Amino acid sequence: MAEIRTGDVVAVTGAAGFIGGWVVRELLDRGYRVRACVRATDDETKVGFLRAMPAFASGRLTLHAADLDEAGCFDDVFRGCDGVAHVSHVSTYDDPDYVRRTCDHIIASIEGSGSVRRVVVTSSIAAVISEADIGELARRPVVDEDRLPDESNPKRTPERGQGYSMGKVIAERSFADAAASSPSGRWDAITVCPADNIGPILSAHQGRVNWQGLIGKMVAGRCEIFHGTGPYRPWMIVDVRDNAACHVGLLESTTVRNGERFIAMSTETRDYETIARSIDRVLPELHHDPGPIADNAPDRWKEREDEFRSIWAGLELHNERIRAAVPIEFRPFDDSLRDCVESLIAVGGIEVNRK
Numbered sequence: 524m525a526e527i528r529t530g531d532v533v534a535v536t537g538a539a540g541f542i543g544g545w546v547v548r549e550l551l552d553r554g555y556r557v558r559a560c561v562r563a564t565d566d567e568t569k570v571g572f573l574r575a576m577p578a579f580a581s582g583r584l585t586l587h588a589a590d591l592d593e594a595g596c597f598d599d600v601f602r603g604c605d606g607v608a609h610v611s612h613v614s615t616y617d618d619p620d621y622v623r624r625t626c627d628h629i630i631a632s633i634e635g636s637g638s639v640r641r642v643v644v645t646s647s648i649a650a651v652i653s654e655a656d657i658g659e660l661a662r663r664p665v666v667d668e669d670r671l672p673d674e675s676n677p678k679r680t681p682e683r684g685q686g687y688s689m690g691k692v693i694a695e696r697s698f699a700d701a702a703a704s705s706p707s708g709r710w711d712a713i714t715v716c717p718a719d720n721i722g723p724i725l726s727a728h729q730g731r732v733n734w735q736g737l738i739g740k741m742v743a744g745r746c747e748i749f750h751g752t753g754p755y756r757p758w759m760i761v762d763v764r765d766n767a768a769c770h771v772g773l774l775e776s777t778t779v780r781n782g783e784r785f786i787a788m789s790t791e792t793r794d795y796e797t798i799a800r801s802i803d804r805v806l807p808e809l810h811h812d813p814g815p816i817a818d819n820a821p822d823r824w825k826e827r828e829d830e831f832r833s834i835w836a837g838l839e840l841h842n843e844r845i846r847a848a849v850p851i852e853f854r855p856f857d858d859s860l861r862d863c864v865e866s867l868i869a870v871g872g873i874e875v876n877r878k
């Protein structure tokens with residue numbers, strides 16, 4: 524069997540990141556031994572929170588330097604590991620050959636490890652829905668694990684902002700194909716496609732990027748609507764703690780099969796303005812004032828905003844498959860927002876814009 528069991532050794536790539544940090548926490552809470560992989564083990568601003576975990580003091584959590592861009596750099600780290608959570612980003616998604624090379628580096632280290640039985644690969648909802656062509660969402664509104672972006676669409680190019688979606692699909696296939704044709708036949712690869720992560724940060728540096736970074740700007744009264752690659756896109760929510768539980772649950776699952784993919788998403792959605800105005804509702808003690816909400820979209824986008832809103836509103840979001848595969852109850856959005864805001868203030872040092 525490929526699944527991992529409590530007490531096993533698991534390597535986590537991107538361990539200093541928002542999701543990777545929570546995967547480390549979840550694994551430790553469930554009794555695993557964890558090898559946290561980061562690029563620079565001496566960058567205290569990024570790894571201080573890992574060193575502060577009690578399991579680091581005992582040695583159950585160890586830190587390892589590895590850069591995906593270098594072949595062989597995970598060889599020593601993976602040797603003796605039972606599982607790998609490959610969470611990290613790559614340096615660019617706009618070069619498909621480079622993305623394939625980074626996958627090959629990890630795959631070679633898994634093969635060479637002599638021990639890894641399962642890898643969970645962090646993909647993205649962007650590998651399920653591509654925003655290259657809004658008509659695609661209208662034509663195929665069911666968002667589940669069987670959905671892939673239309674790869675024949677001529678708008679699907681890195682130049683049109685599709686590199687991330689393309690790179691994630693490449694990675695999903697690279698791992699599943701490599702496991703299927705593995706000379707050792709020892710391991711399998713399962714994919715998680717998370718939606719838009721919010722929730723508590725574990726380290727100040729995590730509060731400056733991605734969705735939680737946008738919430739930080741809302742808290743500080745510096746609201747600016749995030750449009751993605753088009754006139755409108757709602758946030759498709761997953762709490763980072765639930766996402767981490769999905770990752771570990773899939774490492775542990777006895778029912779999943781090589782190449783299967785799972786969407787980690789609560790199915791709740793919100794738009795930017797609603798989130799900015801919800802902070803005062805979920806935490807009235809803060810007396811938060813979102814301030815003016817800037818919309819810097821070009822006029823040609825503004826003209827099509829209503830059309831985009833109506834297409835996005837028609838999507839059917841599904842998470843049944845992950846809920847059947849792992850024990851998970853997705854948190855309500857309000858809890859994720861509350862905990863995210865509190866951590867941005869307490870851990871991230873963000874000053875609240877008050878009424």
Ligand SMILES: NC(=O)c1ccc[n+]([C@@H]2O[C@H](COP(=O)([O-])OP(=O)(O)OC[C@H]3O[C@@H](n4cnc5c(N)ncnc54)[C@H](OP(=O)(O)O)[C@@H]3O)[C@@H](O)[C@H]2O)c1
Nearest residue numbers: 537539540541542562590591610611612613647717719720
């Ligand atoms: N955040 C979301 O809402 C979301 C949604 C869907 C999917 N995802 C996926 O989830 C994963 C983690 O995202 P995140 O939000 O946790 O991002 P994050 O906080 O920016 O963390 C990403 C980590 O990737 C590492 N990394 C980047 N390039 C690397 C390289 N060349 N070699 C080794 N490590 C490298 C960074 O390591 P250093 O610490 O060394 O800089 C960083 O800690 C990514 O694969 C992302 O595509 C995220």
